[in-house]
Amino acid sequence: MQQARTEHPLSLRLPDVDLSLIDRAANIQGCSRTQFMRNAAIQAATQTILEQSLVVMSHEGFAAFQASIDAEPQISPAIAALRQHKAPWDKP
Template identity: 45%
Template structure:
């Protein structure tokens, strides 16, 4: 007699106000996703963030010393960042009216 297939999916049910459903549907549509896919992805992403915030970082004493040395070393300029920070923002221009 065949064994029943092991279930891989677990249903999740929520009661949400119409306004929440509307905003979720709008965002899901903009991403080209179904409501279920959009909510699942958002929930998993939020869960991963919480877990990453609470997991301890483990390293060897040598690794920890290397980490502290990297933090204590003088900062080195990154040429691409220096160039980017020297540019004017798109909304800043010489033609913009002066504020009083």
Template identity: 40%
Template sequence: MPNIIERKDHPLSMRLPSADIAMIDRAASLRGRSRTDFVRDAAVREAENVIMEAMPIRMSAEGFRTFMDALAQPGRPVPEMVEAMRRPAPWETESDGD
């Protein structure tokens, strides 16, 4: 009896304008990825975002009060963010090549 190997990959076919393909290929190249890997990752990431947006957040009444109390507290500075905001942006500094 021959061994039957169940295929785990499922093909997905799309028709796209050449301008879209060129954009995808350029972006994939910038990331060092194949078109297939780039499109798969982008599609899965967006699917996860849509699913997460649709999922309700459930918590107990006590948990909700704790959450709301935390939001009501004044913000605290994050030292790394304060330091980053004090640095001049690259376009605000003089370049040595001029």
């Protein structure tokens, strides 16, 4: 019994300048050209799908969503305390 193929080869024709850019970016991320291109393609595909996704909610859900956007922002005590400290580069 033969096992179903789980990976499929993909071939691209790229100019040297594009390949050089991709190799440089892959090197910065510490991965292979293949890994880099796969990650970039998956990220672009996911983003495209998310941008085209329709969000459906009830009138009540949308009203609650809009109310949370319109509400005055609440600053947590921990964040408020952090805002009281000066950044190290602002100290004399």
